[in-house]
Amino acid sequence: MATAAVPDKISEEYYQISEAILESFPKYRPPLDFFVFKTDIAQLVAYSRKGDRLSNEQVEETRRLCSEGDLFVARSDHPIYSQHIVKQLDLVLVDQNLKEAEVADICLRALDLRLADFLEQPVKALFDFLYSDIQVITEYLWNDMHRMRLFIRRLHRGEYSLQHHCINTFCIGLWLFVESKGEELRRKDFDQAALSLLLHDVGMVKIPSFILSKTTPLKSEEKDKIPPHTLLGYKIMHKLDQSFDTLRQATLEHHERLDGSGYPQHSKDISSFGRLVAVADAFSAMIQTRPYAAAKDCLGAARELTEEKNRFDFAYSSKLLGAFISEAFGRMK
């Protein structure tokens, strides 16, 4: 695409739409306003309004303008745009005009959508959609690991929900994984860790819904129904032909504790990745409101985990605490 010399002030408020994105819109009735850059006056002028019916000639013209880098949309239309792109996530990889914060929003929305569908019905077809979005996100992050900061800034707070808890565990755990691997990090491990973190709790879908939706603390016989979610999660993924090491460790070991006080095995012999997921999972559980506990702030939650050295791996919990103390992700509550 040719790049027009667009003044900075304009690119703050508008962005050049890429050809791939334009192609993905309904061509006769684009869902948002188009603007055209007029080189002679160095200004944008309105071209069409959202929902207008374009003629054949206009459709051709918008294509030409787009290929010349002169077709723009308003950043204030970001919600419409992101709603549209969220179902074709690979487009974020080809669009050079989105800001990184906008891409992070879109990626997390896509994950939310795909994960909700899969947790509702954990079958192959829905797993495939989720899997391909995870591939897009890991590709995006792999190209610049600093982008992970923007994902962590968007952690879900407030009321607990399974999918938000899983997404938070994914963001925190993946950051911990990258930090602890350092130079040894390989792309395949990164991708597998991402999938494993996101699906560590998939077995929860097999737990009776009245237990999950209870707003009062669980009775002890109800609590007994929770531990099997670890093995059930592993079985679900195994059925979908996903049974690599990190996935097995994430599903089976995330509730095990170093002193043997965890479940389901009460094991003290926990894999390194299992210990990492345990920290990411416990942290994520603490920052959302549960029937039995109010949400904690990020710094407080990380600090609490470092104080439980006998149960949680201090190498991971201290890394997390260090990041919140130094505001590595920006200032967070």
Ligand SMILES: [Fe+2]
């Ligand atoms: Fe769990």
Ligand SMILES: [Fe+2]
């Ligand atoms: Fe969890």
